[in-house]
Amino acid sequence: MTAPPEKAFPVSWDQFHRDCRALTWRLNEVGPFHAIIAITRGGLVPAAIVARELGIRIIDTVCIASYDHTRQGDLNVLKGVSTEVAKLGGGSGKGLLIVDDLVDTGKTGRLVRSMMPDAHFAAVYAKPQGKPLVDTFITEVSQDTWIHFPWDTALSFQPPIRP
Numbered sequence: 001m002t003a004p005p006e007k008a009f010p011v012s013w014d015q016f017h018r019d020c021r022a023l024t025w026r027l028n029e030v031g032p033f034h035a036i037i038a039i040t041r042g043g044l045v046p047a048a049i050v051a052r053e054l055g056i057r058i059i060d061t062v063c064i065a066s067y068d069h070t071r072q073g074d075l076n077v078l079k080g081v082s083t084e085v086a087k088l089g090g091g092s093g094k095g096l097l098i099v100d101d102l103v104d105t106g107k108t109g110r111l112v113r114s115m116m117p118d119a120h121f122a123a124v125y126a127k128p129q130g131k132p133l134v135d136t137f138i139t140e141v142s143q144d145t146w147i148h149f150p151w152d153t154a155l156s157f158q159p160p161i162r163p
Ligand SMILES: O=P(O)(O)OC[C@H]1O[C@H](OP(=O)(O)OP(=O)(O)O)[C@H](O)[C@@H]1O
Pocket: 039, 040, 041, 042, 043, 064, 065, 066, 067, 068, 072, 100, 101, 102, 103, 104, 105, 106, 107, 108, 109, 130
């Protein structure tokens, strides 16, 4: 069993929004895209922000689950891309934009890429193992870091570094 990540990288709503906007500036150079595919659930929030900025109104989901808190199990595809959106991508995903919050080991990204090999894959954050899977990302964090997203966290007291 792999050890849980040692370092913490907390992300506020404000920071996340700024990072998604920065991601969109880069994606704007690559598009236009026919549709966005969010990898749920983590990809839903960045997909909404990117869609708003790029004026994209067709949004689909690929629903995949694998983590039980910080431990990854088998990938479970609960829902694939819809027939209408697959058609827009000509069967290979060309002109489609896949969005996720992060790539970690890259297992989720690899699976989604195998479904749509010609789609553009964007993630807000990337760890070294997952980085080769994404076409565009904003911030890299080390593999032994756990990213804490604002929808998973709340403000709480922190003891001082020096007790
Ligand atoms: O690169 P990987 O090691 O495959 O990990 C990355 C995936 O893990 C998380 O999703 P998770 O499966 O926890 O589901 P969630 O989005 O519903 O939280 C995250 O949102 C990515 O989709």
